[in-house]
Amino acid sequence: MSTNSERIVGKHGAASQQAWPLHDVAHTRQLETVADAGGGLSLMQEAGLALAHLTLAVAPQAKRIWIACGPGNNGGDGLEAARHLHLWGKQPVVSLVHDPASAPRDARQAWTAACEAGVAMQSDVPAQFDVCIDALFGIGSMRPLSAPYSDWAECMNTSAATTIAVDIPTGLDANSGTTQKNHVRADHTLSMLTLKPGLFTANGRDACGDIWFNQLGADNALPAQAWLVGPPPLLDRPHASHKGSFGDVAIVGGSQGMTGAALLAAHSALHGGAGRVFVCLLDANAPSLDTGCPELMVRAPGTLDWAFMTVVAGCGGGQDIANQLPTLMHEARHLVLDADALNHIALQPALQAQLRQRPAASTVITPHPLEAARLLGCSVAEVQADRIGSAQKLAQRYDCVVVLKGSGTLIAAPNETPRINPTGNAKLATAGTGDVLAGLIGAVMAQGTPVVEAACAAVYRHGLAADRWPGPVLHASELCQRI
Secondary structure, rough: OOOOOOEEOOOOOOOOOOOEEEOOOHHHHHHHHHHHOOOOOOOHHHHHHHHHHHHHHHHHOOOEEEEEOOOOOHHHHHHHHHHHHHOOEEEEEEOOOHHHHHHHHHHHHHHHHHHHHHHHHEEOOOOOOOOOEEOOOOOOOOOOOOOOOHHHHHHHHHOOOOOEEEOEEEEEEHHHOOOOOOOOOOOOEEEOEEEHHHHHHOOHHHOEEEEEEEOOOOOOOOOOEEEEEOOOOOOOOOOOOHHHHOOOEEEEEOOOOOHHHHHHHHHHHHHHHOOEEEEEEOOOOOOOOOOOOOOEEEEOOOHHHHHOOOOOOOOOOOOOHHHHHHHHHHHHOEEEEOOOOHHHHHHOOHHHHHHHHOOOOEEEEEHHHHHHHHOOOHHHHHHHHHHHHHHHHHHHHOOOOEEEEOOOOOOEEEOOOOOEEEOHHHHOOOOOOOHHHHHHHHHHHHHHOOHHHHHHHHHHHHHHHHHOOOOOOOHHHHHHOOO
16 A cells, blocks of 8 residues: 555645545445455554554644544544554554444454553543544444544544544545534545545535545445546647637626626636627616627627527526526527526426426536525425435436536536536635636537536636635636636
8 A cells, every 4th residue: 555645635625636536435335345355454554554644744743642533443543543653753642432342353453452552542532632633433423422422523623733534524424525513623634445425515625624535555446426526628729710619608697787697607708718708688778888898799689599609598687587598498509507597497397398308418507505406396405415416316307417516516417427526615605606607617618518528627617716816805706817
């Protein structure tokens, strides 16, 4: 194995330059069984060594290291790490309250080895420590924490010391990214053997901090349950090209009082590389020129031929977009449906039927969790409890590509493995950034990128612009210029 772990995402966004397969708990268990049957060091020994090395890497000056160990294999990983850290001259202190004789075999052996090495053991939290390691509960437990484990988790969360989680933070669901009320909030998480989907979506990123990965030398031929999106390739722009080479995008939206949303989408489409961008504002009193961006061509909706365009519909559309949707869904070559367009579709079975009847791989919908809940006929809490499953249900139900926005944006398509985007941060939690994303998706589609790849590339670029923004506040108009 390699004791060097790779950082996948960090405080400033994606750190890896490749796509990564993500594996759920059931498949990870299968891989554990195969890997442990291979001979050599046990997975627990490999995991403990990797954890000890990462601890030294992220906190090289630390002396006293508190390792909170649970009764299962997660605790065994912590005990193995404690032994190595002790042998390397550190001062690990292990807290455990379970009977080691009742632990799984490898965890019992790890406890024995740690004791023989002279690792300090106690049943409470040490008075002082520089680093704490959460080795309480891993992928096999989502039960509410009882005392003293709940108290230990709270101590980690309130301490100023760096917290490192073993595999996943205690209280985080490895599949969905949902969390218990008293979950651990780590500064670093070392995911081992596989990367789990729940690390990257819903509450996962907030719970995990920087996410690291060590495959522990195991071969993994199992199919992925999801993929972490990697950086998109640069779009090729040949020297012998013209504006028609990069497609036409039409933005349909901007009812009275909401023209800004449509203009943000249009600006984004321009900055995203579309050859020409038309704006069809639904406010009859809207100006016929955007003086701040004269490249945009303002047109009435009925004057354009949708059959040759990528249409982005719904941004600031209000009630007026409803009258445009039947024609757009029937005629547009490619279609991105956002915001009010989705709300009208959720209310009208006829529009839902039209959406399902559109040509394959021609349509992207971009709901936030509330819009997704309306489209699925469920609650926001149900969507957030299973973001991956919700995105897949939407893709199958409406036969389109789905971009389910939020922390760890999901990209799903019918009969395809879902993707999770690693870029983006809370700076995107401001008005208009969704309009910017819709326009960018339209621009990438218009340039000939297949629809799933276009959605992934746009979501990645959109989040990357926020990750690279230097200030604490990012406005949507600024975001347009950074994509």
